[in-house]
Amino acid sequence: xxxxxxxxxxxxxxxxxxxxxxxxxxxxxxxxxxxxxxxxxxxxxxxxxxxxxxxxxxxxxxxxxxxxxxxxxxxxxxxxxxxxxxxxxxxxxxxxxxxxxxxxxxxxxxxxxxxxxxxxxxxxxxxxxxxxxxxxxxxxxxxxxxxxxxxxxxxxxxx
Amino acid sequence: xxxxxxxxxxxxxxxxxxxxxxxxxxxxxxxxxxxxxxxxxxxxxxxxxxxxxxxxxxxxxxxxxxxxxxxxxxxxxxxxxxxxxxxxxxxxxxxxxxxxxxxxxxxxxxxxxxxxxxx
Numbered sequence: 244x245x246x247x248x249x250x251x252x253x254x255x256x257x258x259x260x261x262x263x264x265x266x267x268x269x270x271x272x273x274x275x276x277x278x279x280x281x282x283x284x285x286x287x288x289x290x291x292x293x294x295x296x297x298x299x300x301x302x303x304x305x306x307x308x309x310x311x312x313x314x315x316x317x318x319x320x321x322x323x324x325x326x327x328x329x330x331x332x333x334x335x336x337x338x339x340x341x342x343x344x345x346x347x348x349x350x351x352x353x354x355x356x357x358x359x360x361x362x363x364x365x366x367x368x369x370x371x372x373x374x375x376x377x378x379x380x381x382x383x384x385x386x387x388x389x390x391x392x393x394x395x396x397x398x399x400x401x402x
Numbered sequence: 403x404x405x406x407x408x409x410x411x412x413x414x415x416x417x418x419x420x421x422x423x424x425x426x427x428x429x430x431x432x433x434x435x436x437x438x439x440x441x442x443x444x445x446x447x448x449x450x451x452x453x454x455x456x457x458x459x460x461x462x463x464x465x466x467x468x469x470x471x472x473x474x475x476x477x478x479x480x481x482x483x484x485x486x487x488x489x490x491x492x493x494x495x496x497x498x499x500x501x502x503x504x505x506x507x508x509x510x511x512x513x514x515x516x517x518x519x520x521x
Contacts (some may be wrong), residue, residue: 251411254446260507260508260509261506261507312413312417313416315412321410334410335411335413336413338411339414341412342458342485343485343506344485345485345508346485346486346487346506349486349487349488351488351489355488355490356460357486358458390476
């Protein structure tokens with residue numbers, strides 16, 4: 244079965260419901276982290292444990308989405324952006340955001356995916372994971388603005 | 403009533419508790435477990451009236467926890483709160499003996515509807 248590429252509306256509705264805030268999505272250039280770019284990458288596996296998709300987020304989205312989920316003050320999120328890495332609390336929350344985001348892949352007739360691992364923004368990315376974020380083809384590249392927190396980049400990439 | 407919330411995410415347990423309150427079910431005694439194995443033990447030690455469980459958890463997942471509970475003779479009311487909302491998962495949950503499945507992200511209304519079916 245094919246893997247379903249989540250549509251922007253699915254992602255918007257999911258984030259808005261989950262974070263309890265207005266979320267605005269706009270198309271963006273693909274998020275392509277370089278070797279020194281802080282980026283979070285969530286890897287999703289199918290039922291055969293094959294890595295089939297990933298969601299890559301820049302540091303800003305990582306910090307704002309993770310903070311918004313747990314009602315962590317926006318100042319803490321902004322400080323994390325300044326530090327170039329997310330805190331453990333924000334990372335734990337971001338894991339949950341991207342865990343629930345797995346549901347956007349799981350539509351009728353598509354492969355069932357679930358979150359396998361999250362590399363939180365800050366430490367250098369495994370080169371193989373970073374290169375996977377640069378995959379062209381079936382992907383969705385979005386700028387995401389979370390009301391009350393801020394804007395960042397999110398890319399869904401099918402592998 | 404006593405409600406056991408099983409989820410490996412601390413923030414998600416907090417969100418479930420907050421949503422219960424928003425849904426008008428704030429007065430209950432809440433206990434928490436971090437995975438299915440702990441939930442299984444706590445059903446014995448805490449005797450909750452209802453278990454609200456995530457599906458994917460380390461150590462033991464929610465569906466295995468439910469199956470183990472039923473195999474041991476426990477008839478505790480059990481509902482899933484999970485990102486697994488497909489029809490297939492709902493059918494698996496129901497056939498294993500779950501009373502309901504609430505898909506994440508959820509609303510207070512979804513909680514109220516589900517809880518009224520078991521309270």
